[in-house]
Amino acid sequence: MQIAMYEQKQVSLHEEFPKFTSREAAVDQIKKRGQKRAYTCPFCEEFLTLRAGSTNEPHFAHVRGKSCLMSQSYEQYEKQIKRESSKHSVIRDVIFDDLSTQGKYKPDLKVEHGYQAKLNESWKIVPDIVVKKGSKQFGISILTNVHQKGDENLVKLIRKRQKYFKEKDLDVIWFVEDRELSVDLTHRVLYLWESEILLTNKTSWDSKWDNLIHELSDNNTYPLYEVFNYNNYGGKELAYDVCSLYYVNSIQDEITFSVYRMILDELQSPYRAFAVSTGYNIQLSEALVIEDQLRLANDELEERHMELFKSNFAKALDDMMQEYREPYVSQHVEKPAPLPSRPKVQQKTLKKIQEELKVVHWDDGTVTYLINRLKRGNITEEDAVKLEYYLRHNRELVVFKGWELRDIQAMASAALGRIEDPKVRVHLIEIEDL
Incomplete structure (x- = not known):
């Protein structure tokens, strides 16, 4: 070993x-x-x-x-995790330590490494961590090195492990290293590897999202994905079945999670999903609270995301209907003949309307990059302009994603003490005064 x-x-x-x-x-x-x-x-x-x-x-x-x-x-477990990056053990150990701390004041909670928990049962494959809560138990597995190279082999490996865990009647929660997170919120699309699709979960919050989406999709005018500017390449209706994917990020010894709710769309390459929520960050201590299962959600942020989803849907739907004198009918519904007395109007294409409805924001990777540049005090004028613009027009999204505006403003104040370029300073002052 x-x-x-x-x-x-x-x-x-x-x-x-x-x-x-x-x-x-x-x-x-x-x-x-x-x-x-x-x-x-x-x-x-x-x-x-x-x-x-x-x-x-x-x-x-x-x-x-x-x-x-x-x-x-343990030697068998070492072979199992040989494909993982160096961050795997860091993420695993921080999660294990946090859960073990909870076990000190929850007498019915037992946290063990997988190779230790399943020693006497001689399991061939084990999750990284096994959590026992009363009579229930579940596993936690972390995957790193999820990328294009080797995705096909990783898919086979994941399927093999999931099949084995199912045969052993063990539910396993999967965390994916966020280095491959790719999301375009302008078009509400998540780009995925096939291996990421296999790691999605169905939670109680996903069921609540299902109910909301079915309620909104009964508008009988536009398909939901069209209202939100999502390009449905397949031309078929999306199956409104929300699922979750949990990304994990490790910076030194600090671990954070990103929660994404989605509807899977393209199940062949290129793999895509409709991003139901815009995603948000959640701290380790909050994500790993154990009730009957891991919490893995911020209830307040989920409710606010739902409210934002409803208000964005209502506004976008109203804007789209205002553009048409004749009601738009989905291509999946037979269009009735127009009334003879109705004057003809020149209609804009749906694509043109979607272009006009774009929301001004970037994906998590871009915003995190800008904030990190600000934190290090080496932000450029171009990046300062982008960050100020984002914060000014997307203040709510900053909160939803787990960032505190006051913390970003404090970074701007600190950067002002190190940056002399007046072109950069003017935007830092604007951020400070938001």
Whole structure:
């Protein structure tokens, strides 16, 4: 296995090897330490030695005949997560620590690593974390390195794991590293990998969104997706079945989540979904509150998102109907013959109307980039203009996404103390005074 206890701390070979001038020096020194009993097993406290042959990857091993069941289970888990990035263990450990803290004041709550929880049952595949709440249990799995290269293989891997967990009657919540998040809120579209589609969940809040959407879609005038400027390439009605995808972001030791509600559309490449909500950020301590399940939502923000969705729908629908003297009828409904006495008017195309209804905002990645530039005090004039414009026209969205306007204003004040360019400063002052 790759871990051991050394000088009363758990160390990993991935972290130890770079400390030496070469691989050969690392192997030589770690072997000598092991021979002198410097390394012990984190599970059974037996002494470990380093094995580093010409074919196998260097690893810690028990003295022959001394291997413990827990270390064998962990070694199997190490193979399972070998494809993950270095952020995987950081995200997993922060989530584990937060949930374990809750277990200190919730006597019916037990939090374990998957390889530990399923040791006696000899599971071939385990989630990263297993949570037991009373008689119920669920798993948490984190996926990193989700990108185009290897997506096909990752899809096979996810399906295999989901099938296995289903056979074991274990519900698993999946978190996806947000490095591949791609959303265009102007057209309310999420671009996805097939692997992301497989990781969507159905929650109680998704059912509430279902009810709202079915209520609004009964307007009998425009399909919902057209009102929201979503291009339905397939030409068929969307199945109004909302689901969720949870993205996780790791910056140093800070973990945040992004919650997105969507309706899956294109289930063949290019994969797309209609973004029901514009997404919002939620802090770790709030997202991981355990009731019967993980909360994974901010109830107040969800309700405000719903209210915004309804008001945006009403306004966009009214604007679209105002553009037509004759009522628009969806292509899926037979259009009645016009009245002879009605004067003809030159109608705008739906595409033209949609272009006029665009909302001025950018995706989360762009806004986060601008705020980070501001925070570091090296924001350019062009970026300062964009950020001021966004904040001025999308103040509500800033709140919905989990950002505090006053915090951004404090960043602007701090940047004013470091930036001398008057062209940049004028926009920082505007942000400060919003």
